[in-house]
Amino acid sequence: MTIILGTAQLGFIYGLLALGIYISFRVLNIPDLTAEGSFTFGLAVSSVLATAGHPWIGLLAAVAAGCLAGIVTGLFQIKCHIHPVLAGILTMSGLYSVNMFVMGERANITLIGIDTVFTDVASLIPSVDKNIVKLIIAIVLTLIGTVLAVMFFRTHLGLCIRAAGDNETMVRSSSINVDYVKVIALAVSNAFIALCGGVIAQYQNFADINSGVGILVVGLASVIIGEVILGKKSVTIGLVSAVTGSIIYRIIIALATTYTPLSAYMLKLVSALIVAIALSVPAIKQTILLQKTKKGGV
Amino acid sequence: MSGNEKIMLKIDNAVKTFFKGLPQEHTVLNNLSLELKEGDFVSVVGSNGAGKSTLFNAICGTFFLDGGAVLLDGKDITYQPDFRRAKWIGRVFQDPMKGTAPNLTIEENLALAYSRIKKHALAPAISSKEIKLFRERLATMEMGLEDRMKTKVGLLSGGQRQVVTLMMCTLNTPKLLLLDEHTAALDPQTSEKIMEITNRIVKENNLTTMMITHNLNAALTTGNRTIMMDEGNIILDIHEEERKGMSLEDLLNMYSQKSNRVFDNDRILLQKK
Numbered sequence: 305m306t307i308i309l310g311t312a313q314l315g316f317i318y319g320l321l322a323l324g325i326y327i328s329f330r331v332l333n334i335p336d337l338t339a340e341g342s343f344t345f346g347l348a349v350s351s352v353l354a355t356a357g358h359p360w361i362g363l364l365a366a367v368a369a370g371c372l373a374g375i376v377t378g379l380f381q382i383k384c385h386i387h388p389v390l391a392g393i394l395t396m397s398g399l400y401s402v403n404m405f406v407m408g409e410r411a412n413i414t415l416i417g418i419d420t421v422f423t424d425v426a427s428l429i430p431s432v433d434k435n436i437v438k439l440i441i442a443i444v445l446t447l448i449g450t451v452l453a454v455m456f457f458r459t460h461l462g463l464c465i466r467a468a469g470d471n472e473t474m475v476r477s478s479s480i481n482v483d484y485v486k487v488i489a490l491a492v493s494n495a496f497i498a499l500c501g502g503v504i505a506q507y508q509n510f511a512d513i514n515s516g517v518g519i520l521v522v523g524l525a526s527v528i529i530g531e532v533i534l535g536k537k538s539v540t541i542g543l544v545s546a547v548t549g550s551i552i553y554r555i556i557i558a559l560a561t562t563y564t565p566l567s568a569y570m571l572k573l574v575s576a577l578i579v580a581i582a583l584s585v586p587a588i589k590q591t592i593l594l595q596k597t598k599k600g601g602v
Numbered sequence: 603m604s605g606n607e608k609i610m611l612k613i614d615n616a617v618k619t620f621f622k623g624l625p626q627e628h629t630v631l632n633n634l635s636l637e638l639k640e641g642d643f644v645s646v647v648g649s650n651g652a653g654k655s656t657l658f659n660a661i662c663g664t665f666f667l668d669g670g671a672v673l674l675d676g677k678d679i680t681y682q683p684d685f686r687r688a689k690w691i692g693r694v695f696q697d698p699m700k701g702t703a704p705n706l707t708i709e710e711n712l713a714l715a716y717s718r719i720k721k722h723a724l725a726p727a728i729s730s731k732e733i734k735l736f737r738e739r740l741a742t743m744e745m746g747l748e749d750r751m752k753t754k755v756g757l758l759s760g761g762q763r764q765v766v767t768l769m770m771c772t773l774n775t776p777k778l779l780l781l782d783e784h785t786a787a788l789d790p791q792t793s794e795k796i797m798e799i800t801n802r803i804v805k806e807n808n809l810t811t812m813m814i815t816h817n818l819n820a821a822l823t824t825g826n827r828t829i830m831m832d833e834g835n836i837i838l839d840i841h842e843e844e845r846k847g848m849s850l851e852d853l854l855n856m857y858s859q860k861s862n863r864v865f866d867n868d869r870i871l872l873q874k875k
Binding site: 464467470471474475477 | 662684685686687688689692693699700701702705706710713714715717718721722723724725726727728771
């Protein structure tokens with residue numbers, strides 16, 4: 305029971321990460337490595353503020369921190385003309401120092417015994433089991449995030465972002481400033497990712513400077529698993545499927561650690577393989593088709 | 603009519619050199635000057651590398667000129683960023699993929715183009731009023747696209763995509779319409795249909811238009827003016843009256859006289875339909 309609850313809780317919380325990754329990877333068409341830095345940035349800001357007695361403000365600050373990280377990457381791209389992937393790597397790398405500074409030059413912060421958004425809500429409804437409360441908070445936060453993201457992509461600005469990832473020339477010829485649109489998209493994407501980090505810190509009562517390592521792959525795996533199940537017909541479906549993918553990803557991880565001899569440290573390798581295999585499906589299909597054609601029967 | 607005398611586009615001594623200071627230095631626009639009156643429909647012809655597309659790029663701001671000026675409706679836009687001036691300039695490329703976003707639906711593509719008129723960032727992407735307008739406009743194209751508003755543009759044929767692009771460029775009446783061999787990638791029948799639609803839209807809105815074409819016959823019969831380019835400049839500028847009795851041979855002879863070369867566009871179409 306605890307495993308199921310824990311898996312669901314993580315699945316929903318990391319759904320916020322999947323939303324952010326979906327926006328940069330699928331909508332904007334950039335694998336944005338800023339994620340690894342902004343996730344920890346959100347985590348750091350949130351845990352420091354929670355320690356100071358402001359867990360809710362901590363989450364808001366995490367959102368702001370993510371926006372900031374996204375804007376920096378965006379400016380690297382559009383003002384300095386740095387390759388999108390490299391721009392993300394630069395921000396990620398620089399954020400390591402920033403995060404260390406935010407955490408008061410400590411590599412980790414423990415929040416045990418400190419008020420978090422989870423203990424806050426739990427104390428309001430003492431009759432409900434704490435793990436259920438955690439799940440409810442996780443669901444509510446991710447639901448709000450998903451609804452806001454869906455609504456955002458139905459606005460004019462949202463449409464501009466989608467078009468910018470699809471055909472930049474066309475957006476420019478429609479008299480829209482593509483540069484500005486890209487920066488906004490990266491800000492929104494990283495805001496979700498940093499919020500996820502902020503919630504995770506308070507959820508696990510622990511913040512570590514290395515929490516962001518490999519987080520992009522986790523997000524990509526969620527997005528891709530979601531697409532396999534729900535498809536990618538529209539942005540709305542894409543966003544919902546990203547969250548769904550995150551939950552299924554956590555289930556896979558839970559099953560793998562419970563029923564196979566895989567240790568927890570193997571999970572990053574498993575995640576990387578999931579993404580690599582999923583992304584190579586089109587190429588594999590093509591090869592199979594070619595083999596069939598060569599043999600003369602299609 | 604006094605309205606006809608308004609100068610819509612003025613290019614003054616445009617100069618552009620690529621790879622300046624390098625062995626492959628190449629002057630693509632060589633002191634080119636051109637004036638278009640409001641409502642002018644100009645066909646542009648020229649041999650390979652004459653600078654036709656470069657001229658369009660200069661007008662659109664794909665790059666900035668090394669010298670000279672571009673004035674649109676009296677306003678100096680020489681150093682205005684491309685996306686700013688795109689508000690008043692519509693451009694249809696030869697490649698049907700370039701003008702539309704394949705993963706967006708027809709109505710989304712149109713809505714984006716229509717937003718050239720100021721739209722609030724957080725306003726709904728498409729209003730029902732807009733959908734109605736798009737449907738009506740698409741219906742006039744007679745291609746059945748009005749019933750496929752929610753189809754992703756990537757699923758349309760090249761001709762259909764060019765129609766959508768053409769509509770995107772003219773939903774808000776532009777001050778200048780640039781057609782860069784916009785029918786060249788299409789089969790003859792579709793090409794003819796697109797030209798028909800083009801002519802109608804240009805006429806209805808009295809659009810100032812420039813059209814690059816490699817169909818010399820079309821160049822002589824479309825619009826009211828034909829210009830011929832060579833080595834980054836305009837070597838022939840033939841207006842309505844002068845153009846009337848002109849044959850393809852006359853045009854080619856004039857070209858040879860002016861440039862001392864034989865017209866050598868490898869894609870040129872000489873045949874009469």
